[in-house]
Amino acid sequence: MIEHIVFYSLSTVVLVAAVCVVTMRNTVHSSLFLGLSLAGVAGLFAALGADFLFAAQVMVYVSGIAVLIMFSVMLLGRASDLHLRQVNEQWMAAVLICTVSSAGLLKIARAYCGTLAPSAPTPDTRAIGRLFMGEWLLPFELASLVLTAALLGAVFFSRSEASR
């Protein structure tokens, strides 16, 4: 019973906040709702028993990416933006595309209607660490290389033209 309450309240938070992200006229508000939606996804990870994923979601997404996006919204924003329409003319076509794809996606989801969790979730942080340091060592090191490249790229692109 408690599992149902947790799942339905978390998914309501996630979906309502996501709708607010794509429909809000004020970009600052929609970036705040993005943070709420990402926190709700972290809660869904916790409900799924993925403890390390929950921690990573809170640390990387909620406190990293959402804050970074909020910073750029405030750097790039103008007061005149609040009076402009934030949605382009093709929104009818986008609704149509989403309706058609939702039919297909929900049909796939319906195929797993009777799949229940086989056992209670176990902590998986230790197993993830072993996998990263053993079998998946090369992808793990490549991920750190990607992060270093992203850091250098961000510094390079955000310098002003004059100092380059």
Added chain:
Amino acid sequence: MTLAHYLTVASLLFLIGVFGALTRRNIIGILMSIELMFNAANINLAAFERFLHPEGVAGATLALFIMTVAAAEVVVGLALLLAIYRNTDTAYVEDYNLLKG
């Protein structure tokens, strides 16, 4: 709770992200919608691991790699965006037509 519940939430989140990426005029709005889509994929990975393969951790590990790449993408994307904004003085994608000549 069955797997179908989690898959439904994830697909709805993904479709909201697709809708945002197709319709937002502000380029940061498009980036935010892309983040929503990444999260939908991560929910799917975690749910498949929990319900179909509870003995391994491959789903969570792949989701962690997705998070890494998403973080790198956001950092580089926002830096590029600041550079474009400095040159064109607008954040609306329909004004980004420098390559039109």
